[in-house]
Amino acid sequence: MQSATKPRRKVATAATDGGDSADKQDQLLLSSAICNNEDLGPFIRRAFTSGKPDSLLHHLRHFARAKESEIEEVCKAHYQDFILAVDDLRSLLSDVDSLKSALSRSNSTLQSVALPLLNSLDAFLEARTVSANIDLALASVASCIGLMDLCSRANLHLSGGNFYMALKCVDALEAQFLDKTPSSTVRIMLEKKIPEIRSYIERKVSKEFGDWLVEIRVVSRNLGQLAIGQASAARQREEDLRIKQRQAEEQSRLSLRDCVYALQEEDDDDVLSVGSESDGKSENGYFGFDLTPLYRAYHIHQTLGLEDRFKKYYFENRKLQLTSDFQVSSMTPFLESHQTFFAQIAGFFIVEDRIMRTGGGLISKMEVENLWETAVSKMCSVLEDQFSRMQTANHLLLIKDYVSLLGVTLRRYGYLVDSLLDVLSKHRDKYHELLLSDCRKQITEALSADKFDQMLMRKEYEYSMNVLSFQLQASDIVPAFPYVAPFSSTVPDCCRIVRSFIEDSVSFLSYGGQLDFYDVVKKYLDRLLGEVLDGALLKIINTSSLGVSQAMQIAANMTVFERACDFFSRHAAQLSGVPLRVVERSRRQFPLIKCRAAAEEMLSGLLKQKVDGFMSLIENVNWMADDPPQSGNEYVNEVIIYLETLVSTAQQILPANVLKRVLQDVLSHISELIIGALFGESVKRFNVNAIMGIDVDVRLLESFADNQAPLFSEEEANQLKTALAESRQMINLLLSNHPENFLNPVIRERSYNNLDYKKVVTISEKLRDPSERYFSSFTTRGTKQNPKKKSLDALIRRLKDVN
16 A cells, blocks of 8 residues: 655744734734634734734734644644554455454354254243243233222122122222223223212111101100100109008007008119110110111211211211201190100100210210200290199199209200290299189188088998098097088088198198298298288188178187198108108198188077077066075076087087087176166166076076086186176176175276166166165155165265266
């Protein structure tokens, strides 16, 4: 290989001598900028600005010539090396050819040896690819099997109504297979069906919950009635125990040990019964209904992540149901619907209490309390409105009893019922006013129906019902039958009315939040006896035309009523839970004292009228008799016969103390009539014989009083005689040998303390000496005056002077 040598171009290296130092400096700067790859724009701009572009061009050419010289030197230096390298390459080429031949031979050998291996490798790679595909297919099949299994189980749970497990399956499908499913068709299907399934489950449980809401209203009403009924039964058992205890105490008080009472306590049945396996109830449900639909709906919504929305939905629906329960129908009387009304509310809150305790936070205690406050406010408003309209005490009592049972029932679950009890207490006065009005009507009817004859009892049960039940018996010995009671039918009839009043009053005041209500019962009992019963009896006494036997029976009734009033106080105390010793210590005055006084006054008045008829015979007395009558005057015999007949009859009816007071009043009236006859204008004068006859009359009356000693005590018999004191003292004075002793204060106070001065003067002036007769003044003129007459005249003069 020949290479042509190219002539080299000489490059001048010497600097131009003609350039000045400034041009050299510019040239150096330009060379430095080019070497450093800097921008030449400033140099070009300055050259054109200074109007010297040729100088710049000159410098650039100079720099180019200088670089060409350097390039030439470098190329010259490397040329030799290049020649040597070419020579080496030429020698290497032969080596390469020999190497290429060796490689070709080796390749042929390798190809002949490696061809089976390559075929095996291709078969291996293909087998590995198939294996990978098979593994992928198996994984896909396994995934599809799991997917299909979950889908099948989800469908099975859905068809069986097991929504929670269906949701769990759907959640597993979504978490495990949705993003990993190789089939886009299956993935699209899952993306579409999973929300639909969840929506379907939500609709189903919401429908079940809606059905439960409808069912729970009926169940709540039945549950409330059951709970209140059991509270009523428990209260009745308590009342029965108290009755047995009172009977035992009464037997003990009467010292009768024959009867022994065993007070057995019974455990109250729970209102709510948890279902057992035997009756097939869920242990989350009450007896007769199940809370499972509610709890399942709540659990499903929790699983769906809709817990708060379901809580709000539940609370709003239950609140609407409670508001609906508050509606009182204007078409049905509240007396007929009040049990349903209160039972519905009671059942509602029993259910809510159970849900609050077992519902896992479905409803909070604060929400239940808010609902209860709303319910209490509404119930108080309803009670206020209904009570204000009621005019029958029994209606008030029925509603009060049911409300108190409602309070007892719901207090067991921790609900505050004080506001309801306050409403009941607020209408206490109205109830008792209505009760008093009812009793007034009943007492008036009982009195109007009574003929005031002694009550005849033919059987022992009648005696027990009319006497023993009110403790009216005077003795513990049961009488023989038929038995004639000392009272008329008014007494047991009125006793039944009063006892019923006490029991109704205690029933209204019991279980109303007030523990000690005996004083309240006693206050209204005193009003019943002192105003209603006393007023009705006074009206009968003052307005009716009654005979002596009827008046006597009314007076006898008063004594029996006095024993009955003691029974009323004890009965009220026993029902109120107050010890009898407290009542006995605080025993008050007989409340029918006005009626008793009026009855005795009426009886005395009627007897006085009878006596007046007999005493009118006093006009037949010979006031100027020649001889005194030995057996009394006619009038006194008639009076004594009547009084003896009266006593024989009255002692069978009237108590001794009443009979004594009546006889004392009648005898006092007879004494007044005798004095009135002597004092009256119909008797102008009388002599000592007539006075001696009156003395016999008074003695007969005194003897009658003494004869009553077997009926009364000696002191009471003496009190009967004192009723004749005025007539006795007047007779004694007129028959006295020293009438002027009347002027002696000591003697007058001891022997004539019942005499009136004016009556003494008037009657004494009428007394004539036996020697005084008509026209006797002509024959007896100048005779000596009787000393007794003289003393009497002196008495008359002194009394006139005093007056």
